[in-house]
Amino acid sequence: MTIVNFTPVSALLGGALIGLAATVMWWMLGRISGVSGIVDAALTARGPEITWRVTFIGGLLGAGAIAILVFPNAISFNMAVGFGGAAVAGLLVGVGTSLAGGCTSGHGVCGVSRLSVRSLIATAIFMAAGFLTVFLVRHLL
Amino acid sequence: MNRALVAFFCGLLFGAGLIVSQMSNPAKVIAFLDISGQWDPSLALVMAGAVGVFALGYRLALRRGASSFGGAFSLPRTGRPDKALVAGSLLFGIGWGLAGFCPGPAIVANSFGDPRVWVFTAAMVAGMALIRLFRHRSAD
Numbered sequence: 001m002t003i004v005n006f007t008p009v010s011a012l013l014g015g016a017l018i019g020l021a022a023t024v025m026w027w028m029l030g031r032i033s034g035v036s037g038i039v040d041a042a043l044t045a046r047g048p049e050i051t052w053r054v055t056f057i058g059g060l061l062g063a064g065a066i067a068i069l070v071f072p073n074a075i076s077f078n079m080a081v082g083f084g085g086a087a088v089a090g091l092l093v094g095v096g097t098s099l100a101g102g103c104t105s106g107h108g109v110c111g112v113s114r115l116s117v118r119s120l121i122a123t124a125i126f127m128a129a130g131f132l133t134v135f136l137v138r139h140l141l
Numbered sequence: 142m143n144r145a146l147v148a149f150f151c152g153l154l155f156g157a158g159l160i161v162s163q164m165s166n167p168a169k170v171i172a173f174l175d176i177s178g179q180w181d182p183s184l185a186l187v188m189a190g191a192v193g194v195f196a197l198g199y200r201l202a203l204r205r206g207a208s209s210f211g212g213a214f215s216l217p218r219t220g221r222p223d224k225a226l227v228a229g230s231l232l233f234g235i236g237w238g239l240a241g242f243c244p245g246p247a248i249v250a251n252s253f254g255d256p257r258v259w260v261f262t263a264a265m266v267a268g269m270a271l272i273r274l275f276r277h278r279s280a281d
Contacts, residue, residue, distance in 0.1 A: 006182055029208055068254070094264065139178075
């Protein structure tokens with residue numbers, strides 16, 4: 001194994017920003033920043049419980065828009081799949097995170113921080129499945 | 142109103158973190174998940190940074206008893222791990238490994254203009270709706 005393209009400073013800094021955002025959400029709204037749960041519930045929630053979810057998603061979209069408009073050359077973005085792959089992967093991610101009740105943010109960041117047993121197990125499984133899938137797709141198929 | 146503004150600001154900050162750390166770049170995510178051969182370990186540090194900050198902030202906030210605008214702290218479902226948790230995480234991990242996208246980065250990348258991201262997001266939302274439909278049916 002050789003280590004390539006390691007970017008420890010931006011990774012730690014970006015991670016800290018994610019942790020900070022999750023902390024403010026928890027501190028001020030008393031909510032866990034689980035993106036899959038927020039997206040899922042935004043589609044079905046009613047009244048005041050829909051508003052904060054929609055504006056959180058708006059913030060995510062806004063961050064992407066600001067980045068691409070203000071720093072277009074600093075954004076590295078390369079898709080790994082075509083349209084068919086995107087549809088299949090998206091469906092798997094939607095079904096999977098709904099069944100599991102969380103994704104990389106809700107289980108991986110917030111749940112692991114809380115030492116939730118469910119989240120620790122979920123994170124171990126989706127990481128392992130991710131590693132295995134990439135190994136199969138990139139090296140065996 | 143306050144809650145909506147706070148959530149918007151947090152979404153911006155969360156998204157900025159995903160972009161700065163390059164989790165919003167599927168190729169970078171796949172390079173992390175590809176441990177055989179050439180490996181880019183960066184995303185392990187994204188997780189470490191996020192968990193480090195939230196583990197502290199989470200505990201400090203709990204001492205206050207309630208949140209600023211949202212009332213009591215609202216924790217996700219607890220209880221024993223079940224089949225849905227295991228099967229769901231497995232399916233999610235496969236999708237994540239295929240496309241290099243998990244939900245947060247996928248939402249952020251919708252603003253980058255690549256139609257394949259829109260297809261991924263639409264399929265993801267459809268998958269969530271599908272599970273909701275099945276749960277609703279089986280509850281009747």
